[in-house]
Amino acid sequence: MHKYDIDGGFPIRGKIKASGNKNAALPCIAAVILTDEPVELDNIPDIEDVRVMVEILRHLGCSVEKTGNNSLRFQMNDIKNEVPESLATVVRASILFAGPLLARTGKVILPPPGGDVIGRRRLDTHFLALSALGGRVEVDGQFTITANKLKGVDIFLDEASVTATENAVMAAVLAEGKTVIQNAASEPHVQDLCRMLNGMGADITGIGSNILYINGVKKLGSVSYSIGADFMEVGSYIGLAAVTRGELEITHSNPENMRMCKIAFGKLGIHWNYENDTIYVPPNQTMRVSSDMGGMIPQIDDSPWPGFPPDLTSIITVVATQVEGTVLIHEKMFESRMFFVDKLISMGAGIILCDPHRAVVTGPRVLSGSDLVSPDVRAGMAMVIAALCAGGNSTIHNVYQIERGYESLVEKLVSLGAHIKRIQE
């Protein structure tokens, strides 16, 4: 176990490269199951969740070779269909082995997944989709899903679930006939998965929209695919630069995925420019809330893509504590993500948690260093941001629940002038 020791109050300055998107790497790793030919994935972040998913793949009969810092080469051999509980329960993404294993072997035995404890994390939509394609789901502490043959069908998801869409796509690409997935999620990571699968010979259209059309094929082949930037990481560093009054360049950042973030951060007076794949965050921004028409208090609320990403809600909440004015932060998608704000309040933040979903934030408030424990990936990163803009010293424990989702976090922060050390607990 490690902790961070942080001295706040220093502006971050410099240039970093955005890492590959955690939530694209995870489904793309699961998709390796769908072929017995070699697969190469590039721009894969070296984070704990990726390591766990690779370990599960190895248990399922895949040889995995590290061909570069962020490149992996996969070769499925004698496929197995039972996911080890010790690994499955560590990551949310273990659920993503359901679709591909069902498609390849007709059976999958899968313990319940882990992941951030930010709400119930329902799985009903996954089973709605896999049942529609011909799967039979038995739940007895673990999930046993079987199918004689998967057949294409018109599926209407009860919610635009990211991983349920990904499972449905991975099952449908080898199903017999045509599948239509309506009310599909369309996040950049869903798009990355679909493009990787098409590179393997799948036939998916409607990518980036909420209706996916899939013509099943008999077999998928090899592919070499590079995933996009992690827009959660990019948004986190933009927020950090703003609240420390620093300036930042982020290369390989896929700025086109930041359009709703630009609107949301813009409501707080935080702006950036970009040229090609590099984002430039200027220093000393006048961070002031832009009222809605008539001087009304604005809100920043998350929703399925292309809405504001829920994984940046914790980040923009801590950023709002440093902005002049009042804003409502509305976390519509998760039941218990927002409870971490009590830690920010203890540091001096001007926040009222109205209910589990809504926090009114007024600023700017000077934060004081504190002793903190990271409850989940994004709240943990929000605590890092709070500590780096606070006066004095802070300690953050349980940093595993940050490094799950942020590659080389301490190295990147130190390179930007942050005073942070990673210490054995």
Ligand SMILES: CC(=O)N[C@H]1[C@@H](OP(=O)(O)OP(=O)(O)OC[C@H]2O[C@@H](n3ccc(=O)[nH]c3=O)[C@H](O)[C@@H]2O)O[C@H](CO)[C@@H](O)[C@@H]1O
């Ligand atoms: C490994 C991975 O990829 N994890 C991501 C994935 O989790 P995951 O796929 O588990 O999240 P889902 O998209 O299924 O749902 C997220 C939450 O939003 C709710 N919901 C979802 C869709 C909708 O139309 N209405 C609605 O209320 C769900 O009930 C749930 O509470 O997507 C989430 C939402 O982007 C992200 O926070 C997670 O980081």
Ligand SMILES: C=C(OP(=O)(O)O)C(=O)O
């Ligand atoms: C919620 C997240 O991850 P997971 O779904 O893997 O728990 C996240 O990346 O913010």
